[in-house]
Amino acid sequence: MVHVGAVVHDTLMELGGPEPTIEQLRSFAPAKADEAERRRLRLALVTCWLFGERGFRSRDLGARALEFLSSAELRELAGLVDAAKLIGDGDRREELARLALRALGLRPDGETPAQAQDRLATVSSVEAARLFRESQAAEQRAREVREAMARKAAQEAADKAYRE
Amino acid sequence: MTDSDAERFPLLTDPGRAMLKRLREHPHAPRYTMECGNRVTADDLVRLQAFEQFLRETPLDWAEGALPGWLDAHLERAYAQVPAYRRRGPRPARFEDIPTIDRGDLSRAPWDFVPDDAALDGLIVHKTTGTTGQILRVPTHPVVSSGSFPLLKVVLERLGVSLTAGPGDVGVVLVGWQRKAFTYPSVTPQWGDAGHLKLNLHPDDWRDPDDRARFLDDLDPEIYTGDPVAFEVLLGLGLRTRPRALVSTATTLLPGLRSKLEAGFGCPVVDLYSLNECNAVAVARDGVYELIQPRLYVEILDPQGQPVSDGQRGEVTLTGGFNFYWPLIRYRTNDYACRIWRDGRPVLADLEGRAPVLFRTPTGERRSGLDVTYALKHMPLAQYALHQATDGALTLRYSGAAARPDQLRDALLEVFGPNQALELVETDLFATPGEKMRQYESDAVT
Numbered sequence: 001m002v003h004v005g006a007v008v009h010d011t012l013m014e015l016g017g018p019e020p021t022i023e024q025l026r027s028f029a030p031a032k033a034d035e036a037e038r039r040r041l042r043l044a045l046v047t048c049w050l051f052g053e054r055g056f057r058s059r060d061l062g063a064r065a066l067e068f069l070s071s072a073e074l075r076e077l078a079g080l081v082d083a084a085k086l087i088g089d090g091d092r093r094e095e096l097a098r099l100a101l102r103a104l105g106l107r108p109d110g111e112t113p114a115q116a117q118d119r120l121a122t123v124s125s126v127e128a129a130r131l132f133r134e135s136q137a138a139e140q141r142a143r144e145v146r147e148a149m150a151r152k153a154a155q156e157a158a159d160k161a162y163r164e
Numbered sequence: 165m166t167d168s169d170a171e172r173f174p175l176l177t178d179p180g181r182a183m184l185k186r187l188r189e190h191p192h193a194p195r196y197t198m199e200c201g202n203r204v205t206a207d208d209l210v211r212l213q214a215f216e217q218f219l220r221e222t223p224l225d226w227a228e229g230a231l232p233g234w235l236d237a238h239l240e241r242a243y244a245q246v247p248a249y250r251r252r253g254p255r256p257a258r259f260e261d262i263p264t265i266d267r268g269d270l271s272r273a274p275w276d277f278v279p280d281d282a283a284l285d286g287l288i289v290h291k292t293t294g295t296t297g298q299i300l301r302v303p304t305h306p307v308v309s310s311g312s313f314p315l316l317k318v319v320l321e322r323l324g325v326s327l328t329a330g331p332g333d334v335g336v337v338l339v340g341w342q343r344k345a346f347t348y349p350s351v352t353p354q355w356g357d358a359g360h361l362k363l364n365l366h367p368d369d370w371r372d373p374d375d376r377a378r379f380l381d382d383l384d385p386e387i388y389t390g391d392p393v394a395f396e397v398l399l400g401l402g403l404r405t406r407p408r409a410l411v412s413t414a415t416t417l418l419p420g421l422r423s424k425l426e427a428g429f430g431c432p433v434v435d436l437y438s439l440n441e442c443n444a445v446a447v448a449r450d451g452v453y454e455l456i457q458p459r460l461y462v463e464i465l466d467p468q469g470q471p472v473s474d475g476q477r478g479e480v481t482l483t484g485g486f487n488f489y490w491p492l493i494r495y496r497t498n499d500y501a502c503r504i505w506r507d508g509r510p511v512l513a514d515l516e517g518r519a520p521v522l523f524r525t526p527t528g529e530r531r532s533g534l535d536v537t538y539a540l541k542h543m544p545l546a547q548y549a550l551h552q553a554t555d556g557a558l559t560l561r562y563s564g565a566a567a568r569p570d571q572l573r574d575a576l577l578e579v580f581g582p583n584q585a586l587e588l589v590e591t592d593l594f595a596t597p598g599e600k601m602r603q604y605e606s607d608a609v610t
Contacts, residue, residue, distance in 0.1 A: 138247060144284065145275035145303075153289040153301055156167050158203040159350045159360060161312035161336045162389035163414045164292070164438040 004041045005029035008069060011048040012062040020066055027070060042083035044069050050100050061104050068103030073126060080125045095123040169499055172201020173351060175209060179331035180357025187334075187349035187359055192375040192382065194363060200361075201305040203288065206604040211307050215486070228474070228505050231259055232461050242491045245279035247494060264469045264481060264494040270441065271298050277490050278303055291541070292440040298547040302440050303489040311486055312443060313352055315537050316411065316436075319456050320387070325409045325432060327355075327386055333361035334383040339390035341365045341397045342534040343579065346549055354552065359383065365397045377401040389547035391415045393522065393532055399428045413438045416516075417448075437499075437515060442485035442492060443510035446512055448489050452504070453512040460484040460512065464503045465496065477502050477514065521604035523552050526583045533604035539575045543567055550576075552606040557585035563592050 001139045003026040012020050028044060030037055051065050068074060077086075077099070098120045101107055109118040121127050173180065181301055187193065204212065226232035239262070243255045248269070270277060288348070290302040295610050313336070317327045329335035335358035345364040351357040361383075367373040381404050388398065389411040410425055410433045417435040425433045435448035445460065446453035463471050464478040472478040480499045485492050503513040523531045536550055544566035551559045558580065560572060569588050577584055 016405065022235050068402055136340060138280075141280055142247060142275055145278045148284045149289050149301060149303055150277055152287050152303075154173065155288075156198075156200055157290050157304075158306045158309040159200050159286045159348070159362065160309045160338075161316045161360070162338060162436065162444075163340070163391065163439040164443065 002045065003029065006042055007045060007048050008066075011051050012066055014057055015051060015061040015065050016058045017060070017062045020062075024070070026065060036079060038080040039082065040075050043074060043078040043086065046083050047074065047096065047100060048085055051104075052096065056104065064104050068100065071103075073099070076126050076129075081130055091123050092125070095120070095125060098123065167199070167201075172199065172203060174203065174205045175353045175355075175357075176351070177353075177357045180351040180353070183332065183334075183351050183357055184349060184361045184447070185363060187383075190382070191381060192372075192379040193349075194347060194369045194375070194379070195371070196347050196349060197344070197364075197369075198346045198348050199348070200362070201350055202310055202353055204310050204353045205286075205306070207312070208286075208305075208307045209353055212310055212314060215307070216312055216318065219314060219318040219456075219458065224455060224458055224509060226461065226510065227508070228510075232459075234459055234482065235259070238459070238491065239493065242279070242493055245281050245282070245602040246277055246471055248273070248276035260471055264496050265492075266463065266496045267298050267300065267441075267498065270302075270490070270495070271300050274301050274303060274490075277492075279488070279491060282489055285390075290440060299545060299590070300440060304486070304487055305489060308443070308487045308489070310352075310354065313354060315444050315456065316387075316389075318331060319436070319444070320409055320411075320434065323386075323432060323447070323449065325434075327408070328399070329355050329358035329386045331358065332387040333362070336360050337380070337383070337385040337388050337389070338362045339365055339388055339394040339398055340534065341391075341394040342532055342538060343368065344538045345369070345534065357516075359385075361385075365401075373397060375402055379406045387411060389413060391445055392417050395425050395433075396421065398427060403429075409434055411436055413444075415521075435513070439482075439497060439499075441490065441495060441497070442482055442487060445480075445482065446515075451513075452506060453515050454568055455510060455512070457484070457486065459486065462503065462512070463494075464501065469496075474503050474505060474510075480512065480515075484517050517525075521606050523550075523558070523580070523604075523606050524556060524608050525580045526556060526585075527581060531579055535579050536604065538560070539579045540572070543572060543575065545572075549551070549603050551604075552608045554607045554609075555585075556608050559587045559589060561589045561591045562591065 005025040009020055009025055028041065033041065047069060081092055083129045086096045098116070102120065107113065111119070165272060225234065238254060243249045252263065260320070279575065286305045288304055288306065290304055292300050292302065299603065320327060327335065335352050335355050340363070342364055343366055346363050347364050350360045352360045354548050356406040365376055370376055380401070385407060387407050387409045390398070391414045392412055395410055395412065406429055409431050410429060413436045421576065422433050422435070436444050437446040438444040442460065444456055445462070446455050461483040463481050464476065465481045466478050468474050477500060480497045480501050482497060483493050484493045499516065501512040503510055504513050512514065521533045525531060534595040540548065545562050545564040548560060558576065564571065572588055573586060576586055
């Protein structure tokens with residue numbers, strides 16, 4: 001069994017701190033964890049492994065890293081993609097790497113901020129899920145309006161003062 | 165399912181109930197062909213009163229060479245809420261770079277132009293063919309339909325005609341002249357449930373043709389609205405009573421008929437340029453059309469969709485309007501005019517709207533374009549145009565994959581008689597760019 005809170009603590013210290021408080025680490029050591037929580041914790045571990053990259057060390061990146069590890073975005077990603085896939089699948093690996101870099105305020109060498117953002121949007125599962133939800137909502141709304149119009153077209157309209 | 169009076173007239177008062185009874189049971193009343201009401205609720209009435217005040221108090225806030233101040237917020241909201249616009253991606257920085265839309269766009273997917281944040285509970289649908297023969301289902305609302313009353317009232321006030329109809333009076337009578345038409349009695353809640361009628365002056369709609377004058381003289385309406393063909397018939401009835409004004413819509417009112425009607429009725433004859441897509445746009449005054457909607461931007465475009473200079477002729481193109489189910493952006497109307505400036509205000513000159521068209525049958529009887537519209541209204545046509553040659557032969561050009569030529573032929577021969585020469589042509593080409601598409605044309609003498 002891995003104590004995720006301890007891994008997070010050590011990772012943040014490696015990045016240059018500051019040292020997280022017990023309160024800040026509490027969410028990484030829940031008394032009980034359901035499947036969603038376990039997925040989040042597994043993803044937190046993979047992310048810590050990523051943050052363990054030598055080039056990140058001692059660069060005062062601890063606060064940024066903690067913010068990302070505690071973020072709703074990471075929680076949502078964990079719900080969408082299993083941690084194993086974030087390692088084994090090329091696109092998913094790139095997605096996590098880019099999210100982690102953005103969280104630390106960095107970007108891949110040779111990319112402009114716009115290119116980095118554009119590439120992240122392309123591989124982002126969270127973004128794809130958002131677009132899917134939006135397109136589903138748009139389809140649902142279009143269907144509702146179409147159906148309402150068909151229904152109303154068969155009914156009486158309302159009078160007007162003049163013909164148009 | 166037929167609605168009840170409670171649904172048609174949610175705010176019906178005792179005088180309103182008495183008025184409906186009078187209009188329905190009058191000994192000289194026509195045979196009404198349908199039921200239709202105002203559907204105005206208490207909330208709607210408040211909105212209509214606010215709309216009337218807005219029309220009175222709000223000037224057109226655009227100056228020569230500039231765009232109106234309200235336009236940016238309209239575009240912002242439309243691009244955020246309307247699927248058809250949002251799908252295009254970010255809004256172009258320059259207004260002139262925003263793509264135009266036309267009747268075909270609205271006809272193909274009318275629901276795509278309904279904003280996401282518009283509640284659908286008050287939705288109603290008006291079906292129309294307009295002048296292009298392209299079937300349009302307009303999503304609208306009782307506030308928008310009844311908005312025609314305050315609009316009319318404010319426009320007439322500016323021309324010196326006050327409307328004061330109240331409980332027990334008859335306000336507006338809309339007249340037509342067709343073989344078959346939808347006709348009904350109604351009341352106008354914002355005018356104390358004054359009577360409102362849609363009538364057909366064709367003798368077939370009446371038990372006795374003389375009932376037309378008896379009925380209308382007894383009602384003594386404050387104004388008549390209608391098209392020039394119907395007004396000519398109205399003039400021929402020899403009414404004793406006099407309205408305060410005639411308001412001509414839907415087709416072009418020619419100056420000769422206008423003078424004749426003014427002399428015959430002893431009242432002003434007002435020509436309103438109005439479209440189903442956005443209600444009344446402009447009113448004729450001193451040789452030009454004055455714009456009447458404070459939140460409707462009018463530009464004139466060339467065939468490539470580029471704005472022309474003021475004074476140059478092109479297609480009337482609209483942005484805005486008060487139908488909140490259809491916030492228009494650069495809608496090309498297929499009507500042609502010049503925009504010029506008079507006393508610091510934009511007006512339309514040389515407006516080429518919809519010329520009234522009469523056809524004749526092989527036996528010499530007259531048929532209006534509306535008769536044809538009525539006959540074809542249930543056909544699955546995307547668009548159609550009917551032309552009558554000097555020898556009386558008809559050509560129907562149409563598009564619509566599901567349309568059956570035998571049914572089209574039957575429907576038209578029902579109007580014109582079995583001996584009518586008729587050719588059917590299936591086509592997608594109804595007008596060349598820059599040319600006004602004409603739904604009805606006749607070279608025959610009627």
